[in-house]
Amino acid sequence: xxxxxxxxxxxxxxxxxxxxxxxxxxxxxxxxxxxxxxxxxxxxxxxxxxxxxxxxxxxxxxxxxxxxxxxxxxxxxxxxxxxxxxxxxxxxxxxxxxxxxxxxxxxxxxxxxxxxxxxxxxxxxxxxxxxxxxxxxxxxxxxxxxxxxxxxxxxxxxxxxxxxxxxxxxxxxxxxxxxxxxxxxxxxxxxxxxxxxxxxxxxxxxxxxxxxxxxxxxxxxxxxxxxxxxxxxxxxxxxxxxxxxxxxxxxxxxxxxxxxxxxxxxxxxxxxxxxxxxxxxxxxxxxxxxxxxxxxxxxxxxxxxxxxxxxxxxxxxxxxxxxxxxxxxxxxxxxxxxxxxxxxxxxxxxxxx
Amino acid sequence: xxxxxxxxxxxxxxxxxxxxxxxxxxxxxxxxxxxxxxxxxxxxxxxxxxxxxxxxxxxxxxxxxxxxxxxxxxxxxxxxxxxxxxxxxxxxxxxxxxxxxxxxxxxxxxxxxxxxxxxxxxxxxxxxxxxxxxxxxxxxxxxxxxxxxxxxxxxxxxxxxxxxxxxxxxxxxxxxxxxxxxxxxxxxxxxxxxxxxxxxxxxxxxxxxxxxxxxxxxxxxxxxxxxxxxxxxxxxxxxxxxxxxxxxxxxxxxxxxxxxxxxxxxxxxxxxxxxxxxxxxxxxxxxxxxxxxxxxxxxxxxxxxxxxxxxxxxxxxxxxxxxxxxxxxxxxxxxxxxxxxxxxxxxxxxxxx
Numbered sequence: 001x002x003x004x005x006x007x008x009x010x011x012x013x014x015x016x017x018x019x020x021x022x023x024x025x026x027x028x029x030x031x032x033x034x035x036x037x038x039x040x041x042x043x044x045x046x047x048x049x050x051x052x053x054x055x056x057x058x059x060x061x062x063x064x065x066x067x068x069x070x071x072x073x074x075x076x077x078x079x080x081x082x083x084x085x086x087x088x089x090x091x092x093x094x095x096x097x098x099x100x101x102x103x104x105x106x107x108x109x110x111x112x113x114x115x116x117x118x119x120x121x122x123x124x125x126x127x128x129x130x131x132x133x134x135x136x137x138x139x140x141x142x143x144x145x146x147x148x149x150x151x152x153x154x155x156x157x158x159x160x161x162x163x164x165x166x167x168x169x170x171x172x173x174x175x176x177x178x179x180x181x182x183x184x185x186x187x188x189x190x191x192x193x194x195x196x197x198x199x200x201x202x203x204x205x206x207x208x209x210x211x212x213x214x215x216x217x218x219x220x221x222x223x224x225x226x227x228x229x230x231x232x233x234x235x236x237x238x239x240x241x242x243x244x245x246x247x248x249x250x251x252x253x254x255x256x257x258x259x260x261x262x263x264x265x266x267x268x269x270x271x272x273x274x275x276x277x278x279x280x281x282x283x284x285x286x287x288x289x290x291x292x293x294x295x296x297x298x299x300x301x302x303x304x305x306x307x308x309x310x311x312x313x314x315x316x317x318x319x320x321x322x323x324x325x326x327x328x329x330x331x332x333x334x335x336x337x338x339x340x341x342x343x344x345x346x347x348x349x350x351x352x353x
Numbered sequence: 354x355x356x357x358x359x360x361x362x363x364x365x366x367x368x369x370x371x372x373x374x375x376x377x378x379x380x381x382x383x384x385x386x387x388x389x390x391x392x393x394x395x396x397x398x399x400x401x402x403x404x405x406x407x408x409x410x411x412x413x414x415x416x417x418x419x420x421x422x423x424x425x426x427x428x429x430x431x432x433x434x435x436x437x438x439x440x441x442x443x444x445x446x447x448x449x450x451x452x453x454x455x456x457x458x459x460x461x462x463x464x465x466x467x468x469x470x471x472x473x474x475x476x477x478x479x480x481x482x483x484x485x486x487x488x489x490x491x492x493x494x495x496x497x498x499x500x501x502x503x504x505x506x507x508x509x510x511x512x513x514x515x516x517x518x519x520x521x522x523x524x525x526x527x528x529x530x531x532x533x534x535x536x537x538x539x540x541x542x543x544x545x546x547x548x549x550x551x552x553x554x555x556x557x558x559x560x561x562x563x564x565x566x567x568x569x570x571x572x573x574x575x576x577x578x579x580x581x582x583x584x585x586x587x588x589x590x591x592x593x594x595x596x597x598x599x600x601x602x603x604x605x606x607x608x609x610x611x612x613x614x615x616x617x618x619x620x621x622x623x624x625x626x627x628x629x630x631x632x633x634x635x636x637x638x639x640x641x642x643x644x645x646x647x648x649x650x651x652x653x654x655x656x657x658x659x660x661x662x663x664x665x666x667x668x669x670x671x672x673x674x675x676x677x678x679x680x681x682x683x684x685x686x687x688x689x690x691x692x693x694x695x696x697x698x699x700x701x702x703x704x705x706x
Contacts (some may be wrong), residue, residue: 131605144539145539177587179586186497186498186583214588214591214592215594217591219594227587234529234567237566238570239595242570242592244568245484246599260620266612266617266619267620
């Protein structure tokens with residue numbers, strides 16, 4: 001039985017046909033893909049693979065551009081992202097991939113796939129392509145406000161993902177702060193440090209390396225960096241901005257003189273490799289963790305080149321049972337949510353704790 | 354009457370003599386400098402300028418490496434940073450420069466120079482050397498936790514500094530968030546957005562450009578970026594980390610092949626210029642804003658090359674009356690602290706609001 005991935009083709013910058021083309025490429029590597037989107041555009045992309053591993057489902061309605069994704073998802077059951085999430089919820093598919101908005105994917109998954117048992121809040125994880133030692137950052141934006149027990153769970157979720165999908169046997173997990181000492185940070189961070197140290201000591205899932213600073217995100221000090229969704233979002237976008245600014249500055253110096261121009265021509269192949277190494281498109285996208293099934297949201301600007309690995313990484317997450325690993329590690333450490341008082345399916349984005 | 358700057362020479366990585374040497378260079382440009390540190394080392398550096406613009410004060414005791422700077426500053430009145438701050442408080446000097454720890458400088462200034470009238474909290478501002486459009490970021494780490502009225506004041510403080518010291522006539526001020534819409538962010542950021550929009554509308558000091566995201570820090574969207582000290586510290590250190598990682602990666606690709614090696618040799622002068630453009634050592638350091646007098650804390654690793662501009666920028670801040678500008682703008686906008694209930698001189702670092 002091949003792994004089945006439900007893919008929402010609406011919302012990507014390059015349109016549903018491009019997502020469908022990426023899905024067809026992934027299907028050629030043995031994954032079964034259900035693609036939800038406007039059927040004619042999907043067909044036009046020639047997305048039905050000859051070996052029958054791609055099934056197209058007509059779902060032309062998109063909520064990817066809705067100003068309030070949670071409301072749009074609730075109000076639009078026929079939307080492609082909702083249909084794809086329902087296919088995952090029913091067990092027809094094993095994981096969700098959305099080429100559209102992160103907010104809509106998160107809301108549709110939360111309402112339909114629902115949170116994993118014992119998990120407070122789902123989180124968004126991003127694999128940062130640091131040359132030599134990729135870093136998993138979470139939460140990258142799902143929860144602007146969190147409590148200490150949420151951050152502790154994020155550590156377990158990120159570690160299980162990093163082991164199952166990225167193959168790091170015993171990840172080093174760091175808590176992002178403004179200083180290395182356990183006393184540094186906001187009261188939330190200080191409380192989390194203490195709780196996480198306690199939980200991690202009782203777990204074989206990862207090593208807690210304590211607080212890490214901004215400089216440590218790219219220097220290999222940790223395989224997983226845990227923070228709230230506000231800070232994580234700022235971190236992620238800042239890295240994009242700084243990388244782009246530096247590559248632009250290098251381009252500018254490269255044409256600043258005849259001598260530099262000649263040098264840059266010779267350097268071009270090497271710099272192109274560096275640009276590719278740093279390109280988040282090749283690392284798959286963002287991951288929805290803490291749900292009953294895994295979700296992956298490639299960047300909206302991804303072409304088929306980025307859609308294909310996103311689907312394959314989702315399949316790898318299913319095969320390595322990231323969800324089961326996460327639950328087992330949380331249970332072993334006594335970090336599962338105990339009181340099932342919070343309503344399941346509650347929107348976590350930007351709500352107060 | 355030349356401007357007088359009090360300089361604490363203790364605590365810098367390269368030692369008091371290096372700071373004294375930087376002070377002597379600044380003095381040659383017409384600034385009067387009082388240097389506090391171990392007299393023999395200061396003298397050994399030949400820091401007494403021939404024109405008498407450098408006065409050396411023997412203050413060998415250093416608290417720069419203290420684990421709890423606020424406590425160390427209170428307990429050690431003879432410490433060089435306390436002596437330098439007292440010289441500023443008494444009016445003997447016009448501004449404070451510390452080659453040592455930011456925490457000790459902040460505590461010494463807060464207890465002795467004290468907060469400016471009507472200011473809730475001092476903040477740490479850093480000028481980020483983005484090529485083409487430097488950005489002032491604050492708070493870069495003085496206050497891990499803040500309230501909305503603190504962030505509003507940071508906007509005025511940062512704008513007055515950017516006008517007075519960096520010469521930007523009407524700075525554009527942005528509020529760091531995880532989305533551009535006024536509704537995006539933590540409840541604190543949403544509240545601050547509303548309050549800041551209101552205050553800025555009543556002020557001629559700057560333009561409030563709304564929320565800015567991580568990508569905007571380096572793309573010229575704002576001249577001043579306002580955030581809390583936890584996020585600001587993470588941002589600053591992350592930028593350092595990403596820049597260092599990219600320059601290292603470029604060096605690695607430059608030796609990856611014979612062809613690339615030849616290219617990089619030709620590019621070397623241009624890349625050296627870029628490295629200098631991005632070097633925070635040449636931009637002066639961090640600034641203590643919101644006190645009765647300006648404070649500047651160069652990076653601990655700075656050599657005389659970085660100490661000299663730090664002293665000259667402090668002098669420029671005195672000449673352009675950054676403190677007076679800040680007060681006038683806050684007063685015009687009705688953003689001064691009204692109830693003088695909070696004890697002046699209260700430690701702001703890492704205290705709860």
